[in-house]
Amino acid sequence: MALRCGIVGLPNVGKSTIFNALTTSSVPAENYPFCTIEPYMGIVSLPDPRLKKLKKIFNSEKTTPATVEFTDIAGLVRGANKGEGLGNQFLSQIRHVDAVIQVVRCFENEIVTHVEGNIDPIRDAELIETELLLADMQTLEKSINRLSKLSKKEKRYLKDYNVTKRLQSHCNAGNKARTFEEKEDELSFIRNLFLLTQKPVLYVANVDEDEITHKKRGDQIQSLFDFAKKENNVAIRLCGTLEQEISTLDDNDMVMFLEDYSLLEPGLNKLIRASFRLLDLETYFTGNQKELRAWTIKRGTTAVEAAGEIHTDFEKGFIKAEVTKYDDMIDMGSEKNAMDAGLVQLQGRDYIVQDGDCIYFHFNV
Numbered sequence: 001m002a003l004r005c006g007i008v009g010l011p012n013v014g015k016s017t018i019f020n021a022l023t024t025s026s027v028p029a030e031n032y033p034f035c036t037i038e039p040y041m042g043i044v045s046l047p048d049p050r051l052k053k054l055k056k057i058f059n060s061e062k063t064t065p066a067t068v069e070f071t072d073i074a075g076l077v078r079g080a081n082k083g084e085g086l087g088n089q090f091l092s093q094i095r096h097v098d099a100v101i102q103v104v105r106c107f108e109n110e111i112v113t114h115v116e117g118n119i120d121p122i123r124d125a126e127l128i129e130t131e132l133l134l135a136d137m138q139t140l141e142k143s144i145n146r147l148s149k150l151s152k153k154e155k156r157y158l159k160d161y162n163v164t165k166r167l168q169s170h171c172n173a174g175n176k177a178r179t180f181e182e183k184e185d186e187l188s189f190i191r192n193l194f195l196l197t198q199k200p201v202l203y204v205a206n207v208d209e210d211e212i213t214h215k216k217r218g219d220q221i222q223s224l225f226d227f228a229k230k231e232n233n234v235a236i237r238l239c240g241t242l243e244q245e246i247s248t249l250d251d252n253d254m255v256m257f258l259e260d261y262s263l264l265e266p267g268l269n270k271l272i273r274a275s276f277r278l279l280d281l282e283t284y285f286t287g288n289q290k291e292l293r294a295w296t297i298k299r300g301t302t303a304v305e306a307a308g309e310i311h312t313d314f315e316k317g318f319i320k321a322e323v324t325k326y327d328d329m330i331d332m333g334s335e336k337n338a339m340d341a342g343l344v345q346l347q348g349r350d351y352i353v354q355d356g357d358c359i360y361f362h363f364n365v
Helices: 015-023 050-058 087-094 121-153 155-172 184-191 219-230 240-246 251-260 267-278 303-310 312-316 326-332 335-340
Strands: 003-008 040-045 062-064 067-072 099-105 201-206 234-238 281-287 291-298 318-324 344-347 358-363
Touching: 003 015, 003 087, 003 267, 015 040, 015 067, 015 240, 015 267, 050 281, 050 291, 050 326, 067 267, 099 121, 099 267, 121 155, 121 201, 121 219, 155 184, 201 219, 201 267, 219 234, 234 240, 234 267, 240 251, 240 267, 267 281, 291 303, 303 312, 303 318, 303 358, 312 318, 312 358, 318 326, 326 335, 335 344
Parallel strands: 003 067, 003 099, 062 291, 099 201, 201 234, 281 358
Antiparallel strands: 040 067, 281 291, 318 344, 318 358
């Protein structure tokens, strides 16, 4: 499955700078609003040190990591739900992503103006959340009007109408769609409404070079982390200008650069992994001499569903799965040693795949 994340934020918060660092591309990042008019997209590999170790074991010619698709979306301003700024473009672009990465400015810079006049991370985060919620309320109102007419003609639409009414009351009270308590048989319908506040959010506190070198977060940054936790979302901090510089360095220079700032790894690695955790995703591996590959699945995926990620034929003709735990594969040093030690388990279609499983699927079509 493909993971799609939309990078959003107010103008001049460092959104495009972070996107540039992620994709080592050159999206305009000048000091004026709306320089990113069309959505820019980039495919980024999930940093996973396990691949390097498994490559040696499988002696694979090719390694294919799991990936994340990032979209840099036009900056949002107050009143976007009414079409202010590039509001209509923003809202249409964000409907197509799985998760929202909201960049929040937490640095002072007299040269780079803040569209709201001063630095206030919580205000900025709430502003965007409010605009998304107002857009959802408009979507629900339109759906109710449509379903009201349909339900008078055909009773089968009455259930959808009632669900939408409940959801509207929930959102009108100031609640996000993701906190709505839906029933199992309502999930598909609600998902197809493409509500913006139903998407999980990763808040990125874009800080300056001084802040990123301190283990203890500053008061404003900590308040953003507390806000994210309260919303059942996630927050990380990174320095966009540093990350963009890091992205241009070779491996040796990067190591020295990180040491100078007492950083263990590029902050973008944390961002990519946090995006996976946000959507409750994990990876399993398949490998042979031709290719070692990481596959992305939702936590709780069964073996037969995981097989379907490779090809529908694997799912249709599923027979069994040979599963070796990653740690066992590394400890044994080869598939043969793992099998001789009885560490390769035969699993059926209902086996719940675990993160890091090395799997060989048997199927017949």
